Every structure is written in C-alpha cells, then in structure tokens.
Amino acid sequence: MTADLDRCVDFAQRLIRTEGLPGDEQSTAELVRDEMTALGYSDVEIDGAGNVLGRIPGGDRTPMMFNTHLDHVDVGDHAQWPHPPFGGEIHDDCLWGRGAVDIKGPLAAQVYGVARLLEDSQSPAGDVWVSAVVQEEIGGVGARFMAESRHFPVVIIGEPSRNQLRRGHRGRSLLTVHITGRSVHASVPELGVSPYDVLAKVLSRLPELEMAQQDDLGASSVAPTLIRTDQTSSNVIPAEIWLDCDWRHVPGETGFDAQTKLQELLDECLVEGATAEAVLPIKELATWTGHTARMQGNNPAYILPEDHAALNVARSALEPIIGPTDSVGTWNFATDGGHFSAAGMVCIGFGPGDEGLAHTVKEHVPIEQLETALDGNAALARALAGAD
Numbered sequence: 022m023t024a025d026l027d028r029c030v031d032f033a034q035r036l037i038r039t040e041g042l043p044g045d046e047q048s049t050a051e052l053v054r055d056e057m058t059a060l061g062y063s064d065v066e067i068d069g070a071g072n073v074l075g076r077i078p079g080g081d082r083t084p085m086m087f088n089t090h091l092d093h094v095d096v097g098d099h100a101q102w103p104h105p106p107f108g109g110e111i112h113d114d115c116l117w118g119r120g121a122v123d124i125k126g127p128l129a130a131q132v133y134g135v136a137r138l139l140e141d142s143q144s145p146a147g148d149v150w151v152s153a154v155v156q157e158e159i160g161g162v163g164a165r166f167m168a169e170s171r172h173f174p175v176v177i178i179g180e181p182s183r184n185q186l187r188r189g190h191r192g193r194s195l196l197t198v199h200i201t202g203r204s205v206h207a208s209v210p211e212l213g214v215s216p217y218d219v220l221a222k223v224l225s226r227l228p229e230l231e232m233a234q235q236d237d238l239g240a241s242s243v244a245p246t247l248i249r250t251d252q253t254s255s256n257v258i259p260a261e262i263w264l265d266c267d268w269r270h271v272p273g274e275t276g277f278d279a280q281t282k283l284q285e286l287l288d289e290c291l292v293e294g295a296t297a298e299a300v301l302p303i304k305e306l307a308t309w310t311g312h313t314a315r316m317q318g319n320n321p322a323y324i325l326p327e328d329h330a331a332l333n334v335a336r337s338a339l340e341p342i343i344g345p346t347d348s349v350g351t352w353n354f355a356t357d358g359g360h361f362s363a364a365g366m367v368c369i370g371f372g373p374g375d376e377g378l379a380h381t382v383k384e385h386v387p388i389e390q391l392e393t394a395l396d397g398n399a400a401l402a403r404a405l406a407g408a409d
C-alpha cells in the first residue's frame with residue numbers, strides 16, 4: 022500500500038464514521054476542511070451553503086473542479102447490514118459502510134488523488150479545485166448554490182462508476198398528482214365521490230404515456246412512488262389523495278413538459294364530481310449553515326457527445342491506468358452534474374465503487390478501486406487543468 026493510499030483509506034473510514042444526513046453535514050464538512058488544510062490545499066473554505074472547497078494552485082489557464090457531496094442517504098434497519106453502517110470496517114480488502122461508494126470513498130479518493138499534484142515538480146496549467154457539497158441526495162441545494170457563484174469549464178463528478186468514465190444521465194422531476202372527490206362514511210360509498218376511482222384509472226394508464234426518446238439515454242420513464250390521503254380513519258372515504266410520481270427525463274424534456282403530459286392523462290381519467298391536477302411541488306430547504314432555498318425537486322439531464330474534446334483528453338489520461346476506453350457510458354441515476362451542466366460546465370464522471378451498491382445495505386468498495394481512483398484522479402487533474 023502506498024503511503025497516501027493508507028491515509029486515504031483512513032480518511033474514508035473517518036468519513037463513514039461521521040453521520041450526516043442532508044441538512045446535517047456540519048461535522049463531515051469540518052472533517053473535509055481540516056483534511057484539506059492538513060494536506061496543504063490553498064484557500065480551504067466552507068461557503069455560505071455549507072459546501073467545502075479547496076484549491077491546488079496552478080497557472081493562469083482555465084481552472085477545473087473535482088466534485089462530490091457530503092451527505093448520505095438513511096441507513097434503515099442496522100440489523101440488515103452485514104457490517105455496521107457507520108463502522109467503516111475493512112473486510113476482505115473492501116471498505117464497508119454507508120457512503121463507501123456514495124460517496125465517502127470517492128470523496129477521499131478525490132481529496133487525496135488531487136493532493137498528489139502538490140508533490141509534482143511543475144504546478145498544473147490551471148487551478149484545480151476540489152469540492153464536496155451539501156444536500157446532493159435531496160435535489161442539490163449545495164451544487165445549485167455553487168453553480169450560481171463559480172464557473173469551472175470542466176467538472177469531474179466523483180459518483181461511483183467502477184473507475185470508468187461517464188458522460189451523462191437522465192434527469193429527474195418529482196410530480197405530485199392531487200385528486201379530490203367527496204368524502205363520505207365508508208358504509209355508503211354510493212353517496213360520495215371516491216378519489217380512488219380516478220387514481221385506479223391513472224395508475225392503469227400511466228404505462229400508456231408516450232415517453233420522450235434520446236439516442237444515448239433511451240427513453241424517459243415515470244414511476245408512482247408515495248401515496249397520501251387526507252384521512253387517518255379506515256372507515257371514511259377520503260376527500261383527497263396525493264400520489265408522488267418519479268419522472269426520469271431524457272435531455273430536452275423538462276418537468277413542465279412532463280406536467281403537461283400527465284395533466285392530459287388526468288383529464289381523461291376524471292369521474293363526475295372529482296378533480297385531478299398534476300403539480301410540480303416547490304419545497305423549501307435549509308442547509309446546516311442556515312442558507313435556505315425554495316426549489317422544485319428536480320435534477321436536469323445532461324449528455325456529452327462521445328467525441329467531446331474534454332472527454333478525449335480524459336480517455337487518454339486514464340488509458341495507462343484503466344486501459345483503453347472504447348465507448349463512454351452513462352449513469353442510471355441523476356447527479357449534481359445536472360446542475361453544473363445546466364450552468365454551462367462540462368461534466369465528466371469518474372469514481373470508484375459499484376454504482377449498483379449505492380443506497381443498499383451491501384455498500385462497500387474494494388481498496389484496490391480506491392487505489393486506482395487515486396491514480397486516475399491525479400492523472401485527470403494533470404491532463405485537464407488548463408486544457409482549454
């Protein structure tokens with residue numbers, strides 16, 4: 022084990038042992054800040070939203086940024102985990118725990134991989150920034166905040182990709198179907214208007230919706246997820262139902278497009294006395310520093326062309342480490358890359374860990390992949406900083 026792999030793994034373990042659901046990332050942010058400072062990063066700061074940034078100074082050509090996030094998803098029932106979710110334990114040469122792949126393993130590999138540039142005889146042609154943002158898991162408050170005030174021509178998104186390059190993903194919108202009827206005692210259903218009658222039609226016809234298509238990312242999709250009613254009594258027909266729908270977009274389609282399409286279906290499913298509306302809910306979120314944001318629960322889609330110049334530079338830089346990359350794939354899930362892309366930045370994905378393990382009780386990353394990611398991140402920083 023090289024000395025910095027050893028320290029990188031130790032840092033990833035300390036990150037996993039530091040809990041931080043969205044909105045509660047202060048301890049993780051301070052840990053990342055202190056690690057960057059100890060490693061010799063310049064201008065290490067925590068910004069107004071609670072994001073952490075640090076810089077490896079380079080020449081006056083274009084800067085770039087490496088990006089991951091500070092938060093993680095809930096661990097659920099601890100008993101379901103083969104190893105403690107906040108243990109950061111190592112078994113069979115793999116690091117286990119919540120965040121091992123999403124995203125504390127990749128975060129540690131970015132912080133340590135890019136820090137290798139401090140040992141180079143020549144500084145990079147442009148500044149290399151490393152950042153870890155808040156609330157990625159609930160819509161990207163931190164990334165949106167950062168994209169408003171800073172611009173980087175190229176951003177490396179460290180979400181897990183088994184150390185392969187990624188060039189985009191579908192976007193996401195949360196849509197809520199709100200159906201109203203007329204509430205009555207459940208013993209006389211014929212006197213009321215049940216919103217379930219509308220809901221049943223909507224659910225059965227959702228798969229008929231014609232979905233937008235895109236060559237690289239396939240089709241958009243929609244999936245009903247959560248359901249709520251205005252009732253807590255099981256002997257009353259509710260007056261209102263809310264059904265959350267998770268809509269995944271291909272590039273070019275927006276939440277408003279989805280809303281229009283869904284509303285047309287709702288209009289066709291109405292029964293007499295009922296109403297149905299497709300809503301894009303606005304939520305208000307506060308970060309641990311007190312910054313607040315009102316926003317839709319959406320992530321934009323993005324896709325880079327396979328022959329994009331920055332992607333070609335990344336391919337060549339990684340070839341000595343991971344071998345030739347014939348075709349660059351996409352992620353199944355949305356990332357903060359959507360927000361940075363929407364602000365005009367070129368986002369390239371590269372991170373250790375199997376993305377299929379993210380958000381599961383089997384989350385773990387082979388140490389070997391962290392080692393490759395250290396090499397890969399250092400190579401990407403040397404090749405892409407200032408490569409305009």
Ligand SMILES: [Zn+2]
Binds near residue numbers: 124157180
């Ligand atoms: Zn993530």
